[in-house]
Amino acid sequence: MLTERQIQVLQVIIDEFIHTAQPIGSRAIAKKEKISYSPATIRNEMADLEELGYIEKTHTSSGRIPSEKGYRFYVDNLMSPLRLSKHDMTIIQKTFKREMIEFEKVVQQSARVLSELTNYTSIILGPEVFETTLKQIQLISLSDQAAVAILVTNTGHVEHRYFTIPRTMQAADLEKLVNILNDRLIGVPIIQLQQKIYGEVSQLLQRYSADFETTYTYLKEALLEKQPAKLYMDGKTNIMLQPEFNDIHKIQSLYSVMEQEEELAHLLRASGKGIKVSIGQENELDEMQDCSLITATYSLGDEQIGTIALLGPTRMEYSRVVSILNVLSNGLSKKFHSWY
Amino acid sequence: MLTERQIQVLQVIIDEFIHTAQPIGSRAIAKKEKISYSPATIRNEMADLEELGYIEKTHTSSGRIPSEKGYRFYVDNLMSPLRLSKHDMTIIQKTFKREMIEFEKVVQQSARVLSELTNYTSIILGPEVFETTLKQIQLISLSDQAAVAILVTNTGHVEHRYFTIPRTMQAADLEKLVNILNDRLIGVPIIQLQQKIYGEVSQLLQRYSADFETTYTYLKEALLEKQPAKLYMDGKTNIMLQPEFNDIHKIQSLYSVMEQEEELAHLLRASGKGIKVSIGQENELDEMQDCSLITATYSLGDEQIGTIALLGPTRMEYSRVVSILNVLSNGLSKKFHSWY
DNA sequence: TTTAGCACTCGATGTTTTAGAGTGCTAACA
DNA sequence: TGTTAGCACTCTAAAACATCGAGTGCTAAA
Numbered sequence: 001m002l003t004e005r006q007i008q009v010l011q012v013i014i015d016e017f018i019h020t021a022q023p024i025g026s027r028a029i030a031k032k033e034k035i036s037y038s039p040a041t042i043r044n045e046m047a048d049l050e051e052l053g054y055i056e057k058t059h060t061s062s063g064r065i066p067s068e069k070g071y072r073f074y075v076d077n078l079m080s081p082l083r084l085s086k087h088d089m090t091i092i093q094k095t096f097k098r099e100m101i102e103f104e105k106v107v108q109q110s111a112r113v114l115s116e117l118t119n120y121t122s123i124i125l126g127p128e129v130f131e132t133t134l135k136q137i138q139l140i141s142l143s144d145q146a147a148v149a150i151l152v153t154n155t156g157h158v159e160h161r162y163f164t165i166p167r168t169m170q171a172a173d174l175e176k177l178v179n180i181l182n183d184r185l186i187g188v189p190i191i192q193l194q195q196k197i198y199g200e201v202s203q204l205l206q207r208y209s210a211d212f213e214t215t216y217t218y219l220k221e222a223l224l225e226k227q228p229a230k231l232y233m234d235g236k237t238n239i240m241l242q243p244e245f246n247d248i249h250k251i252q253s254l255y256s257v258m259e260q261e262e263e264l265a266h267l268l269r270a271s272g273k274g275i276k277v278s279i280g281q282e283n284e285l286d287e288m289q290d291c292s293l294i295t296a297t298y299s300l301g302d303e304q305i306g307t308i309a310l311l312g313p314t315r316m317e318y319s320r321v322v323s324i325l326n327v328l329s330n331g332l333s334k335k336f337h338s339w340y
Numbered sequence: 341m342l343t344e345r346q347i348q349v350l351q352v353i354i355d356e357f358i359h360t361a362q363p364i365g366s367r368a369i370a371k372k373e374k375i376s377y378s379p380a381t382i383r384n385e386m387a388d389l390e391e392l393g394y395i396e397k398t399h400t401s402s403g404r405i406p407s408e409k410g411y412r413f414y415v416d417n418l419m420s421p422l423r424l425s426k427h428d429m430t431i432i433q434k435t436f437k438r439e440m441i442e443f444e445k446v447v448q449q450s451a452r453v454l455s456e457l458t459n460y461t462s463i464i465l466g467p468e469v470f471e472t473t474l475k476q477i478q479l480i481s482l483s484d485q486a487a488v489a490i491l492v493t494n495t496g497h498v499e500h501r502y503f504t505i506p507r508t509m510q511a512a513d514l515e516k517l518v519n520i521l522n523d524r525l526i527g528v529p530i531i532q533l534q535q536k537i538y539g540e541v542s543q544l545l546q547r548y549s550a551d552f553e554t555t556y557t558y559l560k561e562a563l564l565e566k567q568p569a570k571l572y573m574d575g576k577t578n579i580m581l582q583p584e585f586n587d588i589h590k591i592q593s594l595y596s597v598m599e600q601e602e603e604l605a606h607l608l609r610a611s612g613k614g615i616k617v618s619i620g621q622e623n624e625l626d627e628m629q630d631c632s633l634i635t636a637t638y639s640l641g642d643e644q645i646g647t648i649a650l651l652g653p654t655r656m657e658y659s660r661v662v663s664i665l666n667v668l669s670n671g672l673s674k675k676f677h678s679w680y
Numbered sequence: 681t682t683t684a685g686c687a688c689t690c691g692a693t694g695t696t697t698t699a700g701a702g703t704g705c706t707a708a709c710a
Numbered sequence: 711t712g713t714t715a716g717c718a719c720t721c722t723a724a725a726a727c728a729t730c731g732a733g734t735g736c737t738a739a740a
Binding site: 377378379380381384398399400401402 | 712713714715716719720721722
Binding site for chain 1: 488
């Protein structure tokens with residue numbers, strides 16, 4: 001267990017390092033108001049803290065920097081839930097006040113605000129509303145071989161998929177098909193679409209002509225096609241502002257991970273309820289081992305519908321960032337609640 | 341005017357520099373098979389070439405590197421239209437052979453292939469088919485205040501815009517409205533939509549209730565809303581592979597320009613027919629003054645519908661890249677021709 | 681238990697040295 | 711007259727060395 005004084009020292013080291021990115025020496029710590037001990041005493045404490053693994057030296061005679069264990073301790077025990085500045089608050093509130101019909105815009109804006117406020121890279125996943133139901137299907141033939149299916153959900157989300165139709169298919173047939181589909185599928189939750197399609201609809205259609213059958217095969221494929229995860233990122237270039245990333249190779253590997261949207265989406269989807277902090281090596285992805293990833297979820301009722309995350313150096317302004325994520329994720333939750 | 345020998349020397353310098361990114365000395369040039377003169381002679385020629393502005397020294401006693409004027413001369417006069425390797429050809433052809441209904445996929449794939457083949461950053465604009473006509477409008481109400489309009493063009497492009505409706509508006513009214521719109525707007529070229537909407541449709545609707553009028557005001561806004569340019573980029577991280585960009589600040593400024601999609605779109609749209617090469621300072625955008633931008637257009641019939649571009653260092657493999665762009669832009673043109 | 685004092689370490693910075701690549705010029709050569 | 715060998719000179723990059731100062735760990739005194 002750490003003594004009161006050790007904790008004080010650790011706190012100063014981390015707070016200071018977060019702002020300066022420079023190793024902190026005993027003299028600098030002793031100068032702090034809160035600290036009423038001489039550099040020599042501090043040095044002893046620092047030696048202990050180092051032995052316990054909370055801080056590190058960059059070389060034998062350097063000041064100390066926090067280790068990952070140190071950050072972990074800081075995040076778990078030391079971090080005071082910072083009150084956001086008025087400036088920050090108004091900026092965030094402005095985001096939610098703007099009248100927007102499309103949730104995509106809201107999420108995009110949130111990502112932007114988040115990255116601008118923090119100077120880190122923001123990543124937002126979702127929202128995936130599982131209660132979403134199908135509102136309408138439209139089939140429109142484009143040529144004698146191609147057609148497009150347009151799906152509208154009750155949340156106002158619009159999607160379209162292309163599919164092939166046999167030449168012999170008539171416009172009237174297509175209309176019949178769309179009627180059957182609408183009849184059977186409207187109001188069905190999106191996640192149940194698959195089983196519905198394989199089940200009753202499939203059977204129903206077999207009664208009709210072979211054309212129906214083949215058309216339906218293509219359409220089914222198009223409808224079941226896995227849609228890529230909706231990932232919104234902003235401030236990708238912000239990492240370059242951080243002194244710890246003035247190495248091209250680090251930047252490169254980070255950018256490469258930012259391009260793997262599926263991996264990221266998976267990661268964010270797996271993040272549990274509430275705010276989670278992953279520091280350095282704690283991260284699953286190798287490319288992120290020099291970073292911290294903070295995730296927060298937002299929800300609709302009890303259901304967690306998306307994740308909002310921030311990627312930055314391990315030397316992150318944890319307390320401020322956590323507060324911002326808190327406010328933002330609550331804001332998003334409220335926004336979605338007011339919609340549905 | 342350059343002498344035959346000066347041209348030879350210049351060619352060697354540029355060819356060599358493009359591959360090694362290192363200054364070339366007289367001895368290295370003299371060793372080349374094509375060159376049958378001693379280093380001393382080469383040195384004299386180099387002094388002349390430098391005086392004329394085609395090559396430069398990095399410092400007093402270094403070898404020479406091409407100047408922008410040198411590259412310009414190379415591109416205009418020296419570049420041999422390289423035959424693509426079989427490997428490259430098959431990769432490109434595979435892109436076009438794949439059956440794809442959506443042109444977005446084709447363009448995306450082209451961008452990918454282009455960046456992978458060259459290791460530079462690819463940017464593709466378009467396609468904007470001006471002959472596109474409206475195939476169908478759908479209006480779907482989402483709540484008692486919000487609705488979505490879905491537009492389908494004869495090219496199979498689907499777009500949707502959200503708009504507000506007054507509470508008093510009935511579903512039946514909406515249907516009436518959509519009928520009127522479809523009646524008047526189907527088959528109208530997209531670029532004429534605006535005037536049509538302001539003209540006859542507007543008048544026609546005034547005859548109906550006030551609800552129609554207000555709804556229409558919102559809808560009009562949504563329909564006329566300027567859609568952002570469709571820009572497809574790939575290989576953004578490739579620039580980091582180039583030795584001339586191992587400076588964070590250069591990378592940062594390049595990335596910032598890559599985020600200004602509107603600017604880029606404007607730039608590409610303005611590029612004339614055929615292949616154009618902009619070297620260093622010739623580029624309009626300040627951030628690109630260390631780069632070369634090569635653009636090629638693709639077309640449908642006589643109409644130029646899009647641009648395909650490649651961004652890399654001034655030390656670019658011009659001949660290879662130009663050939664690839666040629667093949668790709670022709671491929672795209674053919675692909676679109678076969679569609680419409 | 682705390683602190684002053686001190687020797688020691690090591691990175692950062694600056695200076696000097698050296699090696700080598702490449703140039704420009706001159707004079708000799710074909 | 712065009713070409714080339716020779717050579718002094720320049721400049722960079724890399725290595726070697728010196729210096730400074732921040733910071734440490736340890737010891738002994740308060």
